[in-house]
């Protein structure tokens with residue numbers, strides 16, 4: 176036995192029940208019996224594809240960007256708010272700020288893991304639950320810009336508030352009803368939502384996360400079609416514990432309506448599929464079985480909700496049967512902007528703390544801000560914080576403007592802001608040193624400023640996971656980025672296509688590429704005077720234009736090289752999307768700085784916005800260049816092989832010598848149909 180092995184034994188002398196040692200006695204019991212709908216990869220893709228919006232009725236900056244057509248005119252001049260919208264928005268934001276300053280105790284929410292009821296009712300009193308609801312239904316009818324600005328304010332007071340308000344309005348009842356609801360539904364539900372009845376959105380199930388095709392909650396229609404009966408379990412429902420109204424996604428079985436014994440065979444026929452319903456939170460048969468606790472957002476009232484024989488009137492169905500996922504995705508087109516708003520909020524707070532602390536803290540004879548390693552972090556936080564705000568506000572104003580399709584921009588905003596927001600919070604913790612790791616309560620208890628840096632990191636982390644994980648967002652955006660290619664050459668890469676059809680498809684693709692490829696050779700980015708109205712930012716926009724064409728060429732090379740296999744090259748596709756996100760953010764900061772300068776924006780923005788925009792672009796270009804390099808020089812294939820070998824257990828020896836502290840149990844709890852055996856932890860506020 177080697178010295179090393181001996182010392183390893185000495186460190187772990189006892190075989191504990193949870194000890195992972197050779198042989199591994201705690202092989203996970205893992206998978207339970209069949210769960211959810213059993214779905215192949217092809218079926219999962221098909222369902223996602225069906226839910227996609229395929230039409231591009233309006234021009235899209237993001238879409239053109241990926242095609243190598245850098246049409247800055249689609250976002251420049253930066254859209255502006257109408258005076259009346261701005262007046263109402265400013266008025267509300269001032270009211271909300273006053274309320275939050277006077278009534279929200281962030282430390283208390285963190286300590287008690289709960290937003291006090293009086294804060295929730297207070298928010299309702301100022302109108303915060305109706306920000307996005309039209310005035311015709313008792314809401315404030317705020318623009319997307321001011322809605323997101325309000326979330327920035329609420330999120331800075333406590334991130335749990337922004338999560339509460341955005342789950343209610345961006346994905347909860349108001350948004351899908353505004354887009355797809357009937358007049359009757361709007362009249363019935365929207366005034367209630369505006370008054371402060373809390374809503375939640377229930378898609379996820381224990382076996383359904385990124386892959387809705389596995390959805391197993393059922394909505395069985397009655398024979399006469401007047402109602403549906405819901406059965407199933409929904410997981411991680413934000414606001415679910417306190418919700419009065421729920422948007423529930425459930426699968427309507429295809430075929431004849433009615434259950435056995437209810438004259439089903441004579442019933443009305445149903446096209447079936449995943450369908451959206453508005454359901455009363457207090458309906459008979461609904462049990463909130465558990466309030467979930469998380470790494471961050473401790474104030475979140477997030478639950479696991481069981482539906483057992485819950486009767487829902489057919490009049491509460493949103494849209495048609497089978498439209499549920501499309502409704503969810505369309506809702507998210509603008510709904511997705513609220514998470515970026517929370518990230519922008521965190522960016523502002525991080526900058527304030529980094530600036531104040533780094534000037535005050537002296538180590539090695541200088542304020543730490545003067546050590547280059549720290550200075551670089553401050554520069555990253557400032558430049559990126561500016562970019563997050565620019566991305567959120569540009570996307571929001573484009574949404575308000577309604578003259579552009581913003582689905583790619585909103586998705587890019589969600590991906591970029593959540594990733595960069597986490598990077599900002601991580602750097603802030605580092606700048607704060609040991610104090611960054613200490614809780615605000617502990618800091619305050621020993622007489623220092625209770626700065627919640629570690630909380631910021633914990634609270635932000637979920638943004639990379641929910642409302643579309645970063646991995647899924649990259650796939651979703653990549654799907655749009657390669658759409659033109661699939662339309663032109665999709666047939667050609669279909670396996671097993673007869674020769675004649677393949678030849679026809681090749682001719683069609685050849686025609687498209689013969690027209691398109693030459694457009695990628697030269698462009699404005701090569702003209703030295705291009706974008707000169709942007710002054711010092713012009714070189715960055717020229718870079719973005721060149722990079723957009725390079726991105727499109729890389730997409731084409733990828734298509735040519737891997738053809739149908741491209742969809743499996745997630746490393747390659749992810750980098751394409753990340754480059755697109757950087758270019759979008761660069762464009763956003765440039766048009767924003769330009770607008771602020773033209774408008775003489777207050778508080779120093781007009782004069783110094785250019786500096787931050789320039790700094791951001793310079794940093795983003797370094798990241799883009801790295802990403803371009805990694806498109807062709809990477810370890811993707813090797814990593815795929817390595818992961819396969821890891822999964823085969825080849826390197827299990829590396830796991831030995833530790834204790835796995837996990838509490839034993841299945842990886843995914845089996846959902847057992849039937850009435851709840853748990854206490855209902857649902858509570859009504861107000």
Ligand SMILES: Cc1cc2nc3c(=O)[nH]c(=O)nc-3n(C[C@H](O)[C@H](O)[C@H](O)COP(=O)(O)OP(=O)(O)OC[C@H]3O[C@@H](n4cnc5c(N)ncnc54)[C@H](O)[C@@H]3O)c2cc1C
Nearest residue numbers: 376377378379383384385411412413640641642644646647
């Ligand atoms: C705090 C919190 C609040 C939430 N609020 C709500 C809510 O209000 N309503 C609601 O319906 N849901 C909610 N969710 C659920 C959330 O949307 C899901 O967690 C999310 O969609 C990811 O699903 P999952 O956790 O099952 O991960 P999985 O789908 O199991 O994914 C696990 C990992 O695999 C990756 N992955 C999965 N599929 C692919 C693929 N095809 N290619 C590449 N990578 C892949 C994922 O990105 C992830 O990294 C919430 C979750 C949390 C934790």
